[in-house]
Amino acid sequence: MNTKRIFLASLVALSGTTGLAGMAQAEEINIILCGDVVTPVYTRLFEEWTAANPDYPVAPELVGWGQCQDKVTTLAVAGTPVDIAYVGSRTLKQFAQNDLIVPVPMTDEEKAAYYNYVPETVTFDGTQWGIPVAFSTKALFWNKDLFEEAGLDPETPPKTWEEEIAFAKQITENTDAAGFGMIAKTFDGTMHWFLHWIYTNNGQVIDADGNIVLDSPENLAALTAFKDIVPYSEEGPTAYEQNEVRAIWLDGGVAMMHCSVSCAGRGTEAGINWGVAPLPTGPSAEGPGTLLITDSLAVFKGTGQEDKVIEFGKFLTSPDNQLEYELSEGGLTPLRPSAGVDTLVAENAYWKPFIDGIEFGGPEPLLTDYIGFQNVMIEMVQSVVTGAAEPAAALTKAAGELEQYK
């Protein structure tokens, strides 16, 4: 009897403590951020939010980049979703179709505040499924010393693919360096890399009606140009991803590469005499372009406080807060045009190509299985780079395979 009483008392105590703990945490807003540290800007914003919303304190959790997406997904699939998490926007369609996240509709005014296509990176079936929080565009970096050594004007970067290939050839033939730094490793960057070529020739992967249009003449021209520059790239591009090619560029081993704004600081630090310009364009381009990659805050379904979490997400990414975050991070392209961006460009001219490319850029396509999409694109690029397939055949094959993911 005593034993039974003690057992029941223990149960009551246990349920009481866990219940109280559960109640105390019920209204916390749990946010998963990727990386090693909560930035000072976010720390301040979390404090500001908590002060204004004491019933909804913010509980951030940091997860390393390698495991971040997996952890968020696993929690959601297991039925214990985090309230809000930092995810690649390309995952949103898959999350949405599996009923794991809630829509976060933007007003027309909110949409208009962003640069071109930024809302499209989170839009699927006419509504928005995430709040853009980080933006990346690319431009062409070139090594002026290698240009000069090869007999090229060091102040004149290539403006078209034709020039880019010709310059790369001249550099490869007249210096010890490769003309162009190419990425073709089995890595997501390879897919992104080729999308930059697509969006600098007015191409698309999936059109507004949801049709796969990968095998278009614009994309064929892009993949053909891609193939044509391989002989003037570093040896074995299928072994290199973005960071590895950047290391070669910083070491003076390649003369040109497509890179985010982070290459500016690194180039200066490494003592490279560099220049930066918009990505060279293909014959069908209407203007400078680039792939527009965004990361987003996704609000997960089933937490019971989705509306408040959306409010928190919008607070975190409001124009002023977002700009402060972008400027503190250094390598992020601003999501919205503003006076602050104008000042940034005026003070650091190297930002201009990264902003100019947005106008004719394109969003990362949203498909139902982004890893499947990625694998198809990588296989297509590698088959052309290694000479296993001709561009037209590779495009047709890839377009057929993408039908299952649209």
Add this chain to the structure above:
Amino acid sequence: MTSTRSATIFAFALLAPALIYISIIVAYPLFDTVVLSFTNAQLRPTYDWVGWANYQRIFGAGNFTEIIIRTLVWTFFSVSIKMIIGMCGAVLLNAAIPGQTVFRILTMPPWIVPMAIGIYMWAWMYNGNFGMISGLLQNFGITNGPVAWLAYGHTAFWATIVTDVWIGVPMVTIYFLAAMQSIPKDLHEAAWTDGAGRFYRFRRITLPLMLPAIITMSLLSLIATFNSFDIIYILTNGGPSGQTTTMIIDTYKTAMGSRKYGEGAARAVVICIFVSIFCLVYFRAVRRLGQGEAK
């Protein structure tokens, strides 16, 4: 009768912790994986029963057979090379040479270094622009320019095997060395007295007496190598163009990459069948060797 029953109960009581542990850790997940392989489980919390559809899909896709063959070839070469180098290493370490202990210690680093660090080290060595291997080849005039070992299907395939061999050889060597040292010395001395040469003694005394160790090690290594994941995942992620994609990499990409849990489970079940066959061969071999020793 009563004592027999209580002895049985006592035996089961002793076995119970292990049985419960195995049921929870091995049997249930295995059963659940088999069940999952007959469903269309993806990201969505609910899923439907699809019968053999996952198996039909994976065997209907041309590249799965190719992946199975590639996995078997990769495993065969990796295990064979590990056995040969391990045996050579054991013979050398068993020889009465000065500094024998130092050499034995020097064998261990690949095993001691955390596997991921060792693999990243190899990734750097294979790098065409900054890697040691490419640099040495250029310095000695063997190649004209950089060679990116992980850039091409055939070189990447062999590069992953070399790394797997590097990691696996110490264990094989130490195991063979222990087996070699358990061979009675008087057998070698008697053969030497009769005029038998080194190679003859190795072939007729050492090898036959080490056969149980060789078979055991080969099969254990076969099972471990067949499921080797880290090396390929870190070095090549299965590329380029899928040329280093083995069954375990393919399963991971399907289940954890594309979140097709049902289809991934079906692929995992196929792996399980292969490993079960290897285990059956292993247990049968162990039993035969035991019977041989008993005779």
